[in-house]
Amino acid sequence: MTKKEKVQFVIDTLDAIYPEIPVPLDH
Secondary structure (H helix, E strand, C coil): CCHHHHHHHHHHHHHHHCCCCCCCCCC
8 A cells, every 4th residue: 555545545534434524635
């Protein structure tokens, strides 16, 4: 798993757990 894939996985997981909280993607 690449770093980018891991980051996307974490984002997807957080979105599934906390759908009401927007995930900042400034970086």
